[in-house]
Amino acid sequence: MGASHSASEEVRELVGKTGFSSDQIEQLHRRFKQLSGDQPTIRKENFNNVPDLELNPIRSKIIRAFFDNRWALLAPLMVGGFVLGGGILPWNLRKGPSGLADEINFEDFLTIMSYFRPIDIAMDEEQVQLCRKEKLRFLFHMYDSDSDGRITLEEYRNVVEELLSGNPHIEKESARSIADGAMMEAASVCVGQMEPDQVYEGITFDDFLKIWQGIDIETKMHVRFLNMETIALCH
């Protein structure tokens, strides 16, 4: 990012799209270059260079989320000051194939990061709700690995198993029963009374929102992007 005209225009565009300041974008760009080894795109293997990520039990899901094609279009919704007509853009609007991309460029990288920006105080109630919804959508998509719009029992079990994988003494059956219990809880919240032969397919996004109603996620889904210094990677 030099002083050239096209680069600064790019930066401005990114500022508008993602809501980061130009300093933050520069820093993130430097980090991007570090991760990718000066290539223009990042592949999954590059994430292996982040040593601390190894210890994370759900790293596979997180890395997957970076490469998911569904995110690129939702970035504008996250920017304070933009309100896109009250509705949520359907996430399969993108013409390209859904599923996983092989590599992501800097813009996609920034887009994902923008989900973790703090909610701006200046935003009004509706925008706050929108932001909140998008953050929850991120989480939802992380759980929903086959992208069918529902979190099924199997997927939930998968998540719980991964979460508990750090503790070798908790067997898989316990993880499964925890997932079952959580699923039941979710069902009781979302659907309430069910008929004997009614079938509960899985948690849809609306159900998911219902579970999270009233619970404050602003504190939980935030990273401060100020004053970052890029820590050198140890190769």
Add this chain to the structure above:
Amino acid sequence: MLRAALPLLWLPLAGAGTTEEPTREPGSPGEPPPGLALFRWQWHEVEAPYLVALWILVASLAKIVFHLSRKVTSLVPESCLLILLGLVLGGIVLAVAKKAEYQLEPGTFFLFLLPPIVLDSGYFMPSRLFFDNLGAILTYAVVGTLWNTFTTGTALWGLQQAGLVAPRVQAGLLDFLLFGSLISAVDPVAVLAVFEEVHVNETLFIIVFGESLLNDAVTVVLYKVCNSFVEMGSANVQATDYLKGVASLFVVSLGGAAVGLVFAFLLALTTRFTKRVRIIEPLLVFLLAYAAYLTAEMASLSAILAVTVCGLGCKKYVEANISHKSRTAVKYTMKTLASCAETIIFMLLGISAVDSSKWAWDSGLVLGTLFFILFFRALGVVMQTWVLNQFRLVPLDKIDQVVMSYGGLRGAVAFALVILLDRTKVPAKDYFVATTIVVVFFTVIVQGLTIKPLVKWLKVKRSEHYKPTLNQELHEHTFDHILAAVEDVVGHHGYHYWRDRWEQFDKKYLSQLLMRRSAYRIRDQIWDVYYRLNIRDAISFVDQGGHVLSSTRLTLPSMPSRNSVAETSVTNLLRESGSGACLDLQVIDTVRSGRDREDAVMHHLLCGGLYKPRRRGALRCAQAHVSSPPPQPVQRRSYPGRVGRGTWQSTCPQKPPRLYPWTCRQAGTRVSHPWRAWHPRPVPRPPL
């Protein structure tokens, strides 16, 4: 009054029943012993403990009386009522005995009345919330108290220079600073007493309350420094003394915290080995925590800080190590002691105010102090919040700031400190005492009364009635991991990164050292919540006699429902027939093992599911679940202790539970047996 008790306690209490030694009677020597005495009045031998017991009894009876009237308690916080009661009682005592008998003695206060309250708060402090807001808490505690002290002291001195304070109040700048130091500290007892009834949102509560606990170090240092300066005389104070004062701030606070950590470590380590001597576990907890307090007090460090840190630090390991009964014992004893101490403190405050020989009135000083503490607190809060909001994840808005400034209550600590002043060194002591009494009464009564309507009027975010759900716990952990990962990817060592590092360290080293082996293996927060929910549902289920009011039925797509209907019809029949028999022999087995005191086996029982089917049949993937009973009515998140393991005697429900098939999606088999609570298969829990 307790100091008088000590010599009395040495008296042989055998005097109460001495019928066989008539020569002991305090009659004049030389007289023939009067016959056998059947009954004697030995008041002076039991006087001291009797009085202590009587006061506690009066306080408790007062509490009962207050709570008889719902209307009164919803409007007026208990602390107000207690202080007023104290005033009345003091007036009675004064009228009867012509002198004020009972006072809030600083010695009694600091050694016996304050520790239970601080221990209770430290132990039940929600640590996650505390550490999330630690920056704000420390800022308000340290910077805020310093600011309050200096501005109030200087302003009062200015007031005196301006002539608004009568010249009979002989006090110089240092005296006013001394006074400022003791009057500006927010008091934990008062904050707890008032905020507990108001239910503001937890962030706000933890900030104000945390501040009141942590500012003790600053108050102690300032008080001692100013006191020594006053004793030395203002002319003898040198520059090095100022530096020493600043250094002592660090020594006192860090030292107090270090003492707390040492004792927390000791406590956690000791409880690891108490498996065979369960009965002493609660005793250990109290003793070591009290020892931490006394050690810090002895070394002139901040005792409140020591106990708070001790409670915060040891809780996780102690709770994992001690038995369920001990946990309950610890929790309830702490709460009882704390509540009792609080009641006595407020009552004694009321009584002490009546003794007019101890104080002298000066309107200028009193009104000036009242105004200044309110004004400077508000100003301080606004300024600090502005600075803090640059760094906080969730900024504090104006309403929060109003509540924070208004909630800065002064209480018994200030009073005890002012009584401790030496009248020969501080000639204006009596005026200070009067002012402190007025300030404390004002904050507790006026601010205590008005804070509830204020909170309602400002529409402050109230604490949510928090029902712990499994989903939330899961999601919280997922969030933590995601955020840590994002920070790793971005390369920024932020808050989440460090917290993650700490948890790794804890898992690898600390927990292994301090936790009992069996507890260590299964320790996991998600598992704990799951376990607790399981127990909660089990208990409520049994309490309802097996009749579940609203339940969910669950099926996932699987085999054609015809089969499931056929299956359930059998069980439905049984259910509908109201058969009282235990359908499940497993339950009877578990009743036997339920009597086993060992936690592990009990856990195994509950993990194994409450009602396991006898006949498995074609069960391959049995995924039937008992519908969950309606969620318990709200537990206010006042940091409940563990409901936890253990002595739950399983009983056969009168009516079989309603059950619904839940079929396993992938495995394709469907329900055989619906009678499960949460868990398809027993988790073999290793015996201890």
